[in-house]
Amino acid sequence: MSGAPDTWLIVGASSAIARAFARRAAAANANIVLAGRDRPDLEATAADLRVRFTQRVEVVEFDALHPETHAAALERARSFAAPAVLNLFVAVGVMPPQTEIDRDPALAESVLETNFGAVVRFLQVAAPLFEAQKGGRIVVLGSVAGDRGRLSNYVYGAAKAGLHAYLQGLRARLWRAGVTVTTVKPGPVDTAMTFALGRLPLLAQPDAVATRCFSAAMAGREEIYAPALWRLVMAILRAIPEKFFKKLSI
Amino acid sequence: MTWKPMQITGWGRASQAQVSAARPERPRDIDAALAEGKSGGLLARGGGRSYGDAALNDGGHVVLTRRLDRLLAFDPATGDLVCEPGVTFADLLDVFLPRGFMPPASPGTSFATVGGAVAADVHGKNHDRHGSFGDHVRWFDLLLADGTTKRVSPESDPELFAATIGGMGLTGILRAVCFRMLPGASQAVSVRERRMASLDHFLTAFVDVRETATFSVGWIDALARGSALGRGILETAEFTPGADPGRPRRARAVPFDLPSPVLNRWTIGAFNRVYYGRVPAAGRARARSFRDFLYPLDSIQDWNRIYGRRGFYQFQAVVPDAAAPAALRQMLEMISSAGRASFLAVLKTLGRPGRGLLSFPLRGHTLALDFPRAAGIEALLERLAAVAVEHGGRVYLAKDALLTPAQFRAMYLDLPRFEAVLERVDPRGVFISDQARRLGLKRSP
Numbered sequence: 001m002s003g004a005p006d007t008w009l010i011v012g013a014s015s016a017i018a019r020a021f022a023r024r025a026a027a028a029n030a031n032i033v034l035a036g037r038d039r040p041d042l043e044a045t046a047a048d049l050r051v052r053f054t055q056r057v058e059v060v061e062f063d064a065l066h067p068e069t070h071a072a073a074l075e076r077a078r079s080f081a082a083p084a085v086l087n088l089f090v091a092v093g094v095m096p097p098q099t100e101i102d103r104d105p106a107l108a109e110s111v112l113e114t115n116f117g118a119v120v121r122f123l124q125v126a127a128p129l130f131e132a133q134k135g136g137r138i139v140v141l142g143s144v145a146g147d148r149g150r151l152s153n154y155v156y157g158a159a160k161a162g163l164h165a166y167l168q169g170l171r172a173r174l175w176r177a178g179v180t181v182t183t184v185k186p187g188p189v190d191t192a193m194t195f196a197l198g199r200l201p202l203l204a205q206p207d208a209v210a211t212r213c214f215s216a217a218m219a220g221r222e223e224i225y226a227p228a229l230w231r232l233v234m235a236i237l238r239a240i241p242e243k244f245f246k247k248l249s250i
Numbered sequence: 251m252t253w254k255p256m257q258i259t260g261w262g263r264a265s266q267a268q269v270s271a272a273r274p275e276r277p278r279d280i281d282a283a284l285a286e287g288k289s290g291g292l293l294a295r296g297g298g299r300s301y302g303d304a305a306l307n308d309g310g311h312v313v314l315t316r317r318l319d320r321l322l323a324f325d326p327a328t329g330d331l332v333c334e335p336g337v338t339f340a341d342l343l344d345v346f347l348p349r350g351f352m353p354p355a356s357p358g359t360s361f362a363t364v365g366g367a368v369a370a371d372v373h374g375k376n377h378d379r380h381g382s383f384g385d386h387v388r389w390f391d392l393l394l395a396d397g398t399t400k401r402v403s404p405e406s407d408p409e410l411f412a413a414t415i416g417g418m419g420l421t422g423i424l425r426a427v428c429f430r431m432l433p434g435a436s437q438a439v440s441v442r443e444r445r446m447a448s449l450d451h452f453l454t455a456f457v458d459v460r461e462t463a464t465f466s467v468g469w470i471d472a473l474a475r476g477s478a479l480g481r482g483i484l485e486t487a488e489f490t491p492g493a494d495p496g497r498p499r500r501a502r503a504v505p506f507d508l509p510s511p512v513l514n515r516w517t518i519g520a521f522n523r524v525y526y527g528r529v530p531a532a533g534r535a536r537a538r539s540f541r542d543f544l545y546p547l548d549s550i551q552d553w554n555r556i557y558g559r560r561g562f563y564q565f566q567a568v569v570p571d572a573a574a575p576a577a578l579r580q581m582l583e584m585i586s587s588a589g590r591a592s593f594l595a596v597l598k599t600l601g602r603p604g605r606g607l608l609s610f611p612l613r614g615h616t617l618a619l620d621f622p623r624a625a626g627i628e629a630l631l632e633r634l635a636a637v638a639v640e641h642g643g644r645v646y647l648a649k650d651a652l653l654t655p656a657q658f659r660a661m662y663l664d665l666p667r668f669e670a671v672l673e674r675v676d677p678r679g680v681f682i683s684d685q686a687r688r689l690g691l692k693r694s695p
Contacts, residue, residue: 016275016317041276044334048320051331052345192275196252 005055006136007031007081009074011062011122012091014038016191017141019045020210021089026053028214030087033077035062056080064092064118070125078129087137087217088126092119095193101155108155115159120166127170131177137217138174139182140167144225147185147234150250164223171222180220184213187230202229251282258295258312260302261554263561264623265651267306267684271295273314277334280313280393280423284680287311291682291692294423296363297338300370301564302651303684304418310682313423315365321345322426329431330388335365335424340548342431343541350491352435352540354386357648358596360545365424370648371416371609375467375487375544378460378601380432382611384415385604391425395680399425404605413671416606418647420672420681420692438495439465439487439540444533445526449480449582452597453575456484456615460599464488465543468597471522472619473515475586480578482597483529487543495539503551507559513622515589522594557622563651565631566618568600569643574615577641581617581634588630595619607664607671610646618649628652647685655690 008025010018013034022032026049034042039059046057058080062073078086093115101107119140130136145153146160164183171181186209188200204227212226225231240248256271270290272283284292290310297316298305305312318334319341325331329351331342340360342353357372366372371384380386389403392414404411414421446452452468459466463486470482547553554562569577578597585592596618600611621627631652635645644661645653659665672679672692679692686692 014276019275038276038278041278044277044320044322047322051321051324192252192273192279195273196254198254 004084005029005031006085006087007033007077008087008089009033009035009077009081010089010091011035011073012064012093013045014041015091015093015193016206017186017189017209017213018089018091020206021091021213022049023052024207024210024214025089026055026057029055031056031081031084033058033060033080035060035073035077037061037063064114064122067118067121067125070122074126074129078133085136086129086133088130088139089213089217090119090123090138090140092122093141093143093193095153095156098151098153098155111155112159112162115156116162116166119163123166123170127174130174130179133177133179135178137180137182137220138170139184139213139217141213142167142183142185144185144187144230144234148237148245151248152250180217182213182217182221183223184209184216184226185223185230185234186226187233189226202227202233251279251286253287253311256312258298258306259561260304260306260651261299262301262563262620262651263554263557263559264563265303265306265561265684267303267308269307269310269312271312271314273317275317277318277425280318280425281397283311283313284393284395284397284423287313288680292423292680293683294335294365294369294419296336296366296369297359297361299357299359299362299366300648302649303688304370304647304650305366306684307682308684315363315423318425324431326351329433330428331431332426332428333364334426335363335368337364338362339367346431347435347437347540350433350435351431353383354380354430354432355383356544358545358547360541360548364427364429365419368415368424368427369417369419370646371604371606371611372648373600373604373611375465375598377611378466378599379464381602382604382609383429384606384609386430386432387415388428388430390414390427392421393423393425395422395676395678409667409671410675412605412607413668414606416604416609416647417668418608418683418685420683420686421675422681434489435540436489436491436493437540438490438493438537439543440490440493440535441485441487441538441543442533442535443529444484445529445531446480446482446484448478449575449579452480452482452484453578453615456599459484459486460601466598469525470582470595470597470617470619471519471526472582472585472592472595473519473522473589479586480582480597481526482594483526485543487538489540490537493537495537499539499542499549501549501551504553504555507555509558513557518593525594557620560623562620562622563627563631564618564620564649565634566616566646566649567634567638567643568610568612568614568616568646569638569641570612570614573641573643577637577643578615578617580637584630584633584637585619590621590624590627590630592619592621607668608647608662610644610648612644614643616646618646650685653689655688658689
């Protein structure tokens, strides 16, 4: 790798985990491109990174549901990164309560679209760029919810399960070009997404999850859980026969 | 905006509230919170380190600001820093101490936020030299009850500025604050500790120390009586650039509420004697990390649990210099003869009045100490507050849980001006706290 610092393109950069990841990456000397919809918020995060660190930071428009923004954001990020390597962190997702989804089929579709369809579409645009670059790291937030469909969160879980499978294939494709793809499966994280859900087991802080994402990316890990204990928890949950699992109210 | 029911407490845990809480992560969420959260009133809450009911709003709404933690601009030439209200002092030291800058005033915990520092006009161990936090604020962006956001400076709206500095969050919600960080700071300080055999020794020593030392603080054994009344340790500190502060202390946590009987006048008295005795009679000087010096209790997470489930009160009052010998003696005698267990009391000098209409500081001496909550303790605190009033002093609102409206009015003489500002910017009393209700400052909307 050249002497110039890498750049991380952070997609969905208003989310708490993405913000923490941006700080973590900038602290490790990376330049940062923040992509998302809420421009004033992203400008505040960019300002924060500039004050805390000496890295270069830029904000680009990105809307997961507007594909025309995808290529432009990637192109801006790539020219910002040049001649050094571009890396990619994807934190795009919504999680309305399952009860709301059950009342509104259209909401089910939009959950699938935002968490799965739009992310896949974006990564399909990004893949050739990374192949041409012949290197770089991609980190995508999945979820423990994708490891097993559950009564309380199955549409979101289905989208994440689809995403996990997609990332396995993308990993195989990009491995051939020397690009690493890391799937991160967080348990509940203390963010706006989970704030109203009451007490949650093993609730993780965004900083801790971001730090784990960053070190997993730098180590080129394939799939990690955050916190790590979820690997064991999900192994147990997956081992329960469906016959019994369907009776659980989780 | 999502809201969730939450049980929150003051840091002393004697005051509690059931609130509906929102935790904005982006600026526009704050507007949504105001639009939705008016029933029962709304209050911004930062680090939750005020001891009493200042950051509580029972039956109403609370906006938790902790996730609004971004630094927005810094000018190393002037030290001017603009940041969101949820930035903590720990954040500020992490980022700026390596660059030689420190927050202009710091409370006794690094978990307090900048928003809270403005709302309480906090002071630190350098008050004689540098004043309180509000003295260094240049402007702030304030979300007002009518939904507009106003940039307020001493020039643009002097009364609203002065009502917000030390105004306990009752004028609106801070979105950004510009204040001046001070240069000349370093990771290490050289700390000088001296034994003070009595209150008179302390008062004499402070005459000199407040003029010469950058930082000074006294620790008093509040259980000592008779000729030892007011004995303790006087600490002064100066920056020592380039010196090695050693490793910062490792944080430990109090894992559960201690049963109340563990702390009594004998165990605490023994602790206080050891604390006094560990400093040699001739005094000593040593290098310490600036953080450990500023925040001796931050290395014990959740230290408020040592007082058990019933919690504790903290009393802090300031009295003008001229009244200090008599007032402090009277207070210490009341405390030691009541035998009310308290860990070390803190005695400091304050240099000048704050800029806020409800700012705590005035030129004088301030005494602060904890009281585990027990039968009769409220009466003792009321008598202590009465002593402060009698001597032209006042109680710190960030600590207060018990003042009566009459005591409050007797202490804060700019109150009519403060109320006039509230009448102008928040006539319906949207921004409210349990403390404001208790003190008769506001009615629920």
